[in-house]
Amino acid sequence: MTAVRIHEVGPRDGLQNESQVVSLDDKLALVERLADAGLRSIECTSFVSPEWIPQLADSDALAARLPAREGVEYRGLVPNLKGYERFRASGRVHRAAVFISVSETHNKKNVNRSVAEHFDRLVPVIDRARDDGVPMRAYVSTAFGCPDEGRVAPEAVVKLTRDLVAAGVSDVSLGDTIGVGVPGQVHELAAAIGELIPLERIALHFHDTYGRGIVNVQAGYEAGVREFDASLGGLGGCPYAPGAAGNVATEDVVDLFERAGIDTGIDLHALVETTAWLERDVLGRPLTSRVYRAEMGRRERHRQKAEAG
């Protein structure tokens, strides 16, 4: 057991937001490299309809070819019962995950249903997973703010989290979908939820839109949360494209913890090599992790110095 658990969401939450479609072979190579770097929890894909998210249209094929790795847990998103059945058919993905928003407007835009209606649709999916003995995560979106409704009441987040756990999910990941959260909110939410549910069942999922991914991870750690979602290189956002809003970068989270002597079990050097490969050979666009960019800068200076001397 490491002191904190980092759940890698790059292959799913990251790649689904890329403008280009990454090949199946590259996706598999990415998952393999992440496992080699020490990630023990990797969200590989989403079993959504291919029309919804063309970037993840190969989810069945990907799931069928996932490499069996001791101690590595694969996860897949399931939007509904049909998605859950595809997840089960794959046989190689260990955990499933559903998603729901706290805010009505965001939920409506996402799945064209009210929060209550969507919750009712998730219940049979959660039931099926429980019957099958499959751990089921719930992603709670807009837990810190909504693009349309603004600040989200912590009471609503606490209620939804409690209802999801009561319905049978194994863990809940609270997502700051638009990256507006501040540390005080993280503390407030963790304290309120911690009174009802053991914090071992809570993960935090931050986006770095306003540069607060890392400060909110730190706040979550101080508040007692030990699982954090992150994406390699800060995948999913680009600072030079409109709508930049990547996940907090795995490298940045690993370095934050490791520098503080908190064991993540992850090899930062291997992560940096993987991001370099992804940037150069797969995506062809610069990735935004600060730790990655600093390391690339260090190497470039070293190279220039060697050439000069």
Next chain:
Amino acid sequence: MTAVRIHEVGPRDGLQNESQVVSLDDKLALVERLADAGLRSIECTSFVSPEWIPQLADSDALAARLPAREGVEYRGLVPNLKGYERFRASGRVHRAAVFISVSETHNKKNVNRSVAEHFDRLVPVIDRARDDGVPMRAYVSTAFGCPDEGRVAPEAVVKLTRDLVAAGVSDVSLGDTIGVGVPGQVHELAAAIGELIPLERIALHFHDTYGRGIVNVQAGYEAGVREFDASLGGLGGCPYAPGAAGNVATEDVVDLFERAGIDTGIDLHALVETTAWLERDVLGRPLTSRVYRAEMGRRERHRQKAEAG
């Protein structure tokens, strides 16, 4: 009095690290725009030898033309007694600042003297300022880590800070020159220094090299520090150049505090407009503040939507 004080170092610490030399008129426009945005403490230049830092070779001319603004305090760096005399001659800069590193290697590289030798050279400068009734800040570099020596002992930082205050400086800014610090270090240092010196005399100066500028500002605030150095747009670093290592961005610090209900007295909208101007009309290269980039992304999406119909 605002709840926190943000000391803007962009015109000095930012521009001195830019590859190009910004014109005097643009520098003056920048200072004026910063004052308009609500900054009450602006480091305008460094009275160094023009051969040292060509980007700031116009310091005398700049100082002579600084606009008199009620409540705005201008500061200038003075490397030595000669620099201090130029600072005094200008008559328009309110505060001076000297700098020294904690680490021997860094100090040697910077000023070609040991820390003790450099300290001895600073004493007459600090004395002169005290005689003149001029508040003198000291910047303590490599307070969280040194590129050559690695981790810096907090005891050494505490000792140097205490010696500087005993010598007569009004305040000390502790700089994380290479951006390696973590929140635990900030807490440790603030607690140790707070036992000897009122924290009102301490400022913190973070670079965002590893994405920890904001988390360290937050840690400093929680530890009782109320003054933070920052630079507009994250000036001074570029993520696509080797050696990227900008100051923590003023916009990102302002948004961190304001979103938490902590008054900075600064108009974020005016900052964003200034960064847009600086990026487009002055530097011609993208600036890295996350808050700035998010706002630009929002505007671009809005524009595209309006065009689409």
